Amino acid sequence: MIDTDRTAAVTAVIDSLAEAWGRGDADAYGAHFTEDATYVTFVGTRYQGRQDIADSHRALFATFLKGTGLAHEVLDVRFLGTDVAVLTSRGDTVKGKRPKKLTKVQTYTLVREDGRWLVAAFHNTQHKALMEGISFRFAPQTKPKAQQ
Template identity: 75%
Template sequence: MATEHDRQAVTGVIDSLVDAWRRRDADAYAAPFTDDATYVTFVGTYYQGRQDIADSHRVLFAKYLKGTRLADEVLDVRFPAPDVAVVTGRGDTYKGKRPEKLSKVQTYTLVREADGQWRIAAFQNTKRKPLMEAISFKTAPGLIPAAQR
């Protein structure tokens, strides 16, 4: 059974991503991922492995995401097995003031490796489409998540 210490360790991993992004340190950003991690961006790009994640973020920090910060909000942490954690959250990149509403929904799957460290084995980032969501909820109310009813 997972402990409060496990929960803090898992959320600490997510916090380390925000800190590495602030420093624009691609290697530090990729460090909490497993060697063979999968990383899916909101545009659908699929990266495999810590090195691929570091290399892509080195380019992103220098070009498209230059000068940005990372906002992250953990919504839920579940432990389906003693050495597995699933974190659901919202996130976004920004310049200037942190946005009140974060535009992406994210899922992290973390595993506790043999050295006792929690590492991210998989990451999925999905851009929310609030207008499409509102239309679908209006035309098919059964689609509204239970937490929003």
């Protein structure tokens, strides 16, 4: 049975993260994370804690990511008890129009603290469709069942 209320609450966090990103608001972005959250970027940089996440994004929003937004689509939400959720999505940093293909895959682990869902861990990886296709061609048994 799908828990639509909890699913909506969890996906709303991801939508709100994207809104904060679009405004370039590092403090609002960081406020969606637990005090001790872990954040891993697609280039492998690891940030630890809400403050580190907010501070790094403040610098990024002023330089490399200035004027960008986040495009995302939720692929799956699973609940591991009443107060823990794992959300997977496809996403991308965008400037202007949303791309047809979102090139990153993200995993969010969210926890409910004082009735509010927060991100405790985030991992972002670049999807390498060509390499994945080659792998599936030469070792078809590696293709996830969901894609068959």
